[in-house]
Amino acid sequence: MVIILGIESTAHTFGAALLDGETFLSNVKDSFTSEEEGMIPAAVADHHIRVLSDVLSKALQGRTDIEVIAYSASPGLGHTLRIGAAAARALAKKFGAKLVGVNHCIAHLEIGKKETTAKDPVFLYASGVNTQVIAFHEGKFRIFGETLDMGVGNFLDSFGRKKGLGFPAGPKIEALAKKGTKLIDLPYSVKGMDTSFGGLLTKIETLNEPLEDVCYSVQETVFAMLVEVCERALAFTGKNELLLGGGVACNKRLQDMCSSMCKARGAIFHVPANEFLVDNAAMIAWLGKVTYEKGNTVSIEQAGINPYERTDEV
Numbered sequence: 001m002v003i004i005l006g007i008e009s010t011a012h013t014f015g016a017a018l019l020d021g022e023t024f025l026s027n028v029k030d031s032f033t034s035e036e037e038g039m040i041p042a043a044v045a046d047h048h049i050r051v052l053s054d055v056l057s058k059a060l061q062g063r064t065d066i067e068v069i070a071y072s073a074s075p076g077l078g079h080t081l082r083i084g085a086a087a088a089r090a091l092a093k094k095f096g097a098k099l100v101g102v103n104h105c106i107a108h109l110e111i112g113k114k115e116t117t118a119k120d121p122v123f124l125y126a127s128g129v130n131t132q133v134i135a136f137h138e139g140k141f142r143i144f145g146e147t148l149d150m151g152v153g154n155f156l157d158s159f160g161r162k163k164g165l166g167f168p169a170g171p172k173i174e175a176l177a178k179k180g181t182k183l184i185d186l187p188y189s190v191k192g193m194d195t196s197f198g199g200l201l202t203k204i205e206t207l208n209e210p211l212e213d214v215c216y217s218v219q220e221t222v223f224a225m226l227v228e229v230c231e232r233a234l235a236f237t238g239k240n241e242l243l244l245g246g247g248v249a250c251n252k253r254l255q256d257m258c259s260s261m262c263k264a265r266g267a268i269f270h271v272p273a274n275e276f277l278v279d280n281a282a283m284i285a286w287l288g289k290v291t292y293e294k295g296n297t298v299s300i301e302q303a304g305i306n307p308y309e310r311t312d313e314v
């Protein structure tokens, strides 16, 4: 079996994972967090440089028989992508390994297929930067709908930052929402299969209600928007499986709402474990394996980054 090392560094998480065939031998990560602020690229880059050698050595477990190194080449923060790419190039030279650059968004989708029984699903990719409804159609991933302004995770994090919840705010909002009881009427913004969150972010700043009720109402509103666009995509494509990916998909309320919608229309709902939803290197190693088996490697000289690549350009 070919042993593959995956390296993730697109944003807040520096991760490394080892894949042997279909089995992950390790999946190690260290994520930037903050008590008060958001994600400042230079501070995140400092974090990654600090944890890099520890994460890599824990993931490698002393092994040197690495044949392929896959790294997240796109999209993400230039500051942090460069760190993963540099580590990948250095280790490729050291181990005499082949290099594969992969797209982080596609990795979020493909790991869901590996970890569940999904065959040909509509994907809801709900993460920090991205909120997209995607399906594989005629040889490539097509985006049927997406956010018109910010990703749902960035929306939650921006709201949380204003309330002093720190970064990432999503899990804290989920915990507070459990204590909320009152549903506040909030802007609901769906256009076809697209969504937008900017108006909602402005509106909630003007509210003078208990934070628990605001969190509850925010979740009910934005997740209803996401469920609506997923249902429309299922109807449009005629597919009968929904697969969740991305960090926001860790949210149990979102999972329950998606599951109810699928049940009502006789579709199958899939969601992998949390460790494969938030940024992780296992998904990079896995997409690296798929890419390597198709013969797509890059030389050390060519192994660069592409911070703005879109899912439908791959």
Ligand code: ATP
Pocket (backbone or CB within 6 Å): 010, 011, 012, 075, 076, 104, 105, 108, 126, 127, 128, 129, 130, 151, 152, 153, 154, 156, 157, 168, 169, 170, 171, 174, 246, 247, 248, 249, 250, 251, 252, 277, 278, 279
């Ligand atoms: P992208 O994949 O678009 O580049 P990313 O890599 O920053 O974005 P992920 O690691 O996939 O994103 O997801 C991080 C986001 O998930 C953060 O915005 C975080 O607040 C959110 N998140 C994590 N857990 C939860 C939760 N339980 N409920 C809601 N949001 C959550």
Ligand code: FE2
Pocket (backbone or CB within 6 Å): 104, 108, 127, 128, 246, 247, 278, 279
């Ligand atoms: Fe991500």
